[in-house]
Amino acid sequence: MQPRKPKLGQNFLVDDNARHRIADALGDVSQRTVLEIGPGHGAITTILAERAKRLVCIELDRSLAPELRFKFRNHPNVEIVEGDVLQTDLTALVPEGEKGLLIGNLPYYITSDILLHMFTHEAALELAVVMMQREVADRVAAEPGSRDFGLLGATAQMHARANSLFTLPPQAFAPPPDVYSTVLRLAFAPRFDELGIADRKGFDRFLKLCFQQKRKTLSNNLRAAGYTPAQIADACAAAGIESSTRAEALPLDRFAELFRAL
Numbered sequence: 554m555q556p557r558k559p560k561l562g563q564n565f566l567v568d569d570n571a572r573h574r575i576a577d578a579l580g581d582v583s584q585r586t587v588l589e590i591g592p593g594h595g596a597i598t599t600i601l602a603e604r605a606k607r608l609v610c611i612e613l614d615r616s617l618a619p620e621l622r623f624k625f626r627n628h629p630n631v632e633i634v635e636g637d638v639l640q641t642d643l644t645a646l647v648p649e650g651e652k653g654l655l656i657g658n659l660p661y662y663i664t665s666d667i668l669l670h671m672f673t674h675e676a677a678l679e680l681a682v683v684m685m686q687r688e689v690a691d692r693v694a695a696e697p698g699s700r701d702f703g704l705l706g707a708t709a710q711m712h713a714r715a716n717s718l719f720t721l722p723p724q725a726f727a728p729p730p731d732v733y734s735t736v737l738r739l740a741f742a743p744r745f746d747e748l749g750i751a752d753r754k755g756f757d758r759f760l761k762l763c764f765q766q767k768r769k770t771l772s773n774n775l776r777a778a779g780y781t782p783a784q785i786a787d788a789c790a791a792a793g794i795e796s797s798t799r800a801e802a803l804p805l806d807r808f809a810e811l812f813r814a815l
């Protein structure tokens with residue numbers, strides 16, 4: 554039998570110690586706007602409602618949103634937005650001139666999409682504390698050259714410094730998921746300017762090409778993308794890279810050199 558997939562990735566946190574550790578990881582929020590993705594029944598929300606200057610929660614489930622509104626009706630600092638986080642303008646929820654903090658035990662079926670969405674709003678955000686499937690967290694925080702380093706890690710690390718905080722077993726949730734879960738701290742710190750990249754979208758597309766087929770060398774992936782052998786050889790020489798290198802072995806500054814050279 555297939556394991557049951559809960560609706561909308563709804564594995565609710567039931568470990569009291571863990572929900573406090575996650576909320577604590579945001580630090581002092583008394584003067585801050587906090588955005589929570591997927592508050593569910595309010596495991597983390599309940600703690601932050603007492604601490605944050607302003608807490609905006611985005612929940613897609615049409616029955617959970619009214620439940621939360623009722624639960625926090627005496628908290629004027631808490632706002633419940635019913636909707637899909639991927640369609641939500643996160644920047645618009647943070648007052649101008651402020652940097653928001655983001656928190657969430659993410660719905661695992663759209664973790665990567667949520668991370669990419671967060672990055673498009675990074676100018677309005679300072680820090681995120683987000684829980685995700687352990688394997689995905691390992692990929693986000695992986696060092697170049699390690700087995701887990703790939704497109705997700707390279708993309709994430711262009712936008713943020715990632716630290717793994719702690720890992721929870723399935724029993725911390727109801728219903729228990731099939732996987733372990735890791736809490737990551739992401740400090741938004743885009744590296745595009747530092748690495749001399751003006752065309753951010755172009756660079757994102759370039760990273761995708763480089764990691765197109767994990768087992769192929771970088772030069773084979775670039776050839777498959779339409780670059781000529783001579784172009785690739787020249788660019789690799791300019792960037793000081795062996796053309797037989799695989800993308801997962803390259804640090805981000807080498808990708809940037811190669812991008813500029815091509």
Ligand SMILES: C[S@@+](CC[C@H](N)C(=O)[O-])C[C@H]1O[C@@H](n2cnc3c(N)ncnc32)[C@H](O)[C@@H]1O
Pocket residue numbers: 561562563564565566567590591592593594595596597611612613614617636637638639657658659660661663
């Ligand atoms: C893993 S549960 C976490 C719930 C709660 N924060 C907790 O820790 O117990 C994920 C939550 O995200 C909500 N959700 C799923 N997809 C969503 C989306 N696209 N936008 C906003 N919330 C979503 C689910 O309804 C659920 O409440």
